[in-house]
Amino acid sequence: MQELLNTLTLGSIYLLFALGMALAWSTIGILNFAHGAIFVFSAFSAHFISAYVALPMPAIILISVVVGATLSALTQWLAFEPILKRSKNHRSAELRILIGGIGVAAIPIALVDWATASAPFGFANSTYSTQVFEIAGLRVTNTSMIVIIVGLGIAVGLTLWLRRSRQGLGLRAIGVDSETASLMGVNRTAMAIGTMAIAGALAGLAGSLQVFQLQAMGVDTGDQLLIKAFAMIVLGGLGSMAGVILGAFVLAGAESLIFAMNMGTWVDAVSFGLIFLVLLLRPQGIFGRQEVRRT
Amino acid sequence: MIDWYAANSVVIQATMATLLLALSIQLPLRMGVFSFAGVGCFGIGGYTAAIAFTQFDMGTWPSVALGTVLAGVLCYLLGLIVHKLTGLYLGMATIAFTLIVAVVATNGGSMTGGASGIFGALGGITNLHVLILLAVVVVGLAVSEYGRFGRKIDTVREDPELAVALGINVARYRKMTFLASGLIGGLAGAVTTLLRSTITPAEINFHLVVVALTVIIIGGSSSWLGALIGAVVITWLPTVLSFVADWEPIIYGFVVALAAIFLPGGVLGLVKDLMRRRRSGSGTAPPASDAAVTSNDGPTAPEPSRTPVPSQGGAL
Numbered sequence: 006m007q008e009l010l011n012t013l014t015l016g017s018i019y020l021l022f023a024l025g026m027a028l029a030w031s032t033i034g035i036l037n038f039a040h041g042a043i044f045v046f047s048a049f050s051a052h053f054i055s056a057y058v059a060l061p062m063p064a065i066i067l068i069s070v071v072v073g074a075t076l077s078a079l080t081q082w083l084a085f086e087p088i089l090k091r092s093k094n095h096r097s098a099e100l101r102i103l104i105g106g107i108g109v110a111a112i113p114i115a116l117v118d119w120a121t122a123s124a125p126f127g128f129a130n131s132t133y134s135t136q137v138f139e140i141a142g143l144r145v146t147n148t149s150m151i152v153i154i155v156g157l158g159i160a161v162g163l164t165l166w167l168r169r170s171r172q173g174l175g176l177r178a179i180g181v182d183s184e185t186a187s188l189m190g191v192n193r194t195a196m197a198i199g200t201m202a203i204a205g206a207l208a209g210l211a212g213s214l215q216v217f218q219l220q221a222m223g224v225d226t227g228d229q230l231l232i233k234a235f236a237m238i239v240l241g242g243l244g245s246m247a248g249v250i251l252g253a254f255v256l257a258g259a260e261s262l263i264f265a266m267n268m269g270t271w272v273d274a275v276s277f278g279l280i281f282l283v284l285l286l287r288p289q290g291i292f293g294r295q296e297v298r299r300t
Numbered sequence: 301m302i303d304w305y306a307a308n309s310v311v312i313q314a315t316m317a318t319l320l321l322a323l324s325i326q327l328p329l330r331m332g333v334f335s336f337a338g339v340g341c342f343g344i345g346g347y348t349a350a351i352a353f354t355q356f357d358m359g360t361w362p363s364v365a366l367g368t369v370l371a372g373v374l375c376y377l378l379g380l381i382v383h384k385l386t387g388l389y390l391g392m393a394t395i396a397f398t399l400i401v402a403v404v405a406t407n408g409g410s411m412t413g414g415a416s417g418i419f420g421a422l423g424g425i426t427n428l429h430v431l432i433l434l435a436v437v438v439v440g441l442a443v444s445e446y447g448r449f450g451r452k453i454d455t456v457r458e459d460p461e462l463a464v465a466l467g468i469n470v471a472r473y474r475k476m477t478f479l480a481s482g483l484i485g486g487l488a489g490a491v492t493t494l495l496r497s498t499i500t501p502a503e504i505n506f507h508l509v510v511v512a513l514t515v516i517i518i519g520g521s522s523s524w525l526g527a528l529i530g531a532v533v534i535t536w537l538p539t540v541l542s543f544v545a546d547w548e549p550i551i552y553g554f555v556v557a558l559a560a561i562f563l564p565g566g567v568l569g570l571v572k573d574l575m576r577r578r579r580s581g582s583g584t585a586p587p588a589s590d591a592a593v594t595s596n597d598g599p600t601a602p603e604p605s606r607t608p609v610p611s612q613g614g615a616l
Contacts (some may be wrong), residue, residue, distance in 0.1 A: 096387060099387050115550040165586060
């Protein structure tokens, strides 16, 4: 049971991270390789400010969310939009967005690496303190309760918003056919920047919660998480939010299992192997639909 | 000249090693195959050569050959499995392959030396040997860029459906590019490891993928010459400008992002564009047939596109 609870906490952080990536990828078609860097940098910004002022938890999370949203929207506006405008077809745009994202990601990561001298950072100066409760024989910290509630709440909220609201409809329309959608009065550019801001905010949220949960974060966390998030999205099937939720908890469960079996050094192979297996056996993912292609 | 060489032989060595690694990524890209498996093969080649050299007492060249061939074979097998994937999916699957190589190396016990890697694998390789190997690889790649074969490869990249209609076996080309990329990557890994005498799992990470990609993006992805330009820029810039050394990752980040936005053809693409524009007079659009062959996805080519995207004339 205790392991199950830990899996749920880990999965919720994975979920928050992957949701933003999946949202942007499945609607406006942008797989943002800077998502992991935004995750690290927004948590670091909160760490940087909280080193001077003793801040409560909501303030730290707010800083992180705002920084994440700003950074992500800027990336979309300054890098991905110009690339989309200059590319002649979808395939070359995809490649250039991937490379542009890798380039953009290198900048905040280098800054954090330089500022922390590659040492892990945390929120040591915050007024928040972890408390442990005993509920039915389980050790539950207040942090993990917050993480699980926020993670599941936002996942359900985002799914409903995408399905029910007018903006959600517009966003999904862009995902199906962006040209037709823009003829129907959907402002593609504004939508894209807004979506990336939401994705960045989720990355920032995931970043600060991860630091609260694990007490510290290393600079290279972002890259690993990026590939894990890809595994989750692919497993669930691109375009399905329920798929991301499933993928996050399956991956978290598999990793917890590997740790429980005392094979901790193999833990990264789980997500990499998962990407492989899913792409080979069911490329459209569990909830995805088959795409038609000729060559 | 000799003094200059003696002072800079380490940097020259690094340039050649970087170039080999970059070429192993560039070849698939030229074929429109978005594969980063070459970096994983760098690890396979390096580890195989180091193990053969230190634990089985094989000579330098048999070790290098073994590493190269094993990397090529494994990469070909990977290609058989994943060649039907496209775009981002293929990119991520091959990144996953690369990172699995690192995980396996970490867990290889006494064979691979675990997280601390292998030490003391100093083979008898000189810069001249590397130069000869590099020349062989470059000549092979240069041949594949010209004439009938070069045009076939361009067609496979630009329009796979058209290539199939022309009777080109696209699937075979895609699989063969995995083999070639694995061989080059394995050679790069084996040679680099026996030159530097060490290899660790931490080297075969996402960062190495980024370095290889940076080289190609700066130089240009359409020709080996682009990779050469990129490799020279990447390895020599920090030695020439000392402030670059302090801010290296940030500057490279900016350069890659800017190149992805404004210079999809890299430095080589820019030079070719300028030359073409001078030849064709005052800024008129280049002939489409010429542009379709040379530029990968440069904004200059007003291609007869099937998608209703507005073409952008000759403006950069």
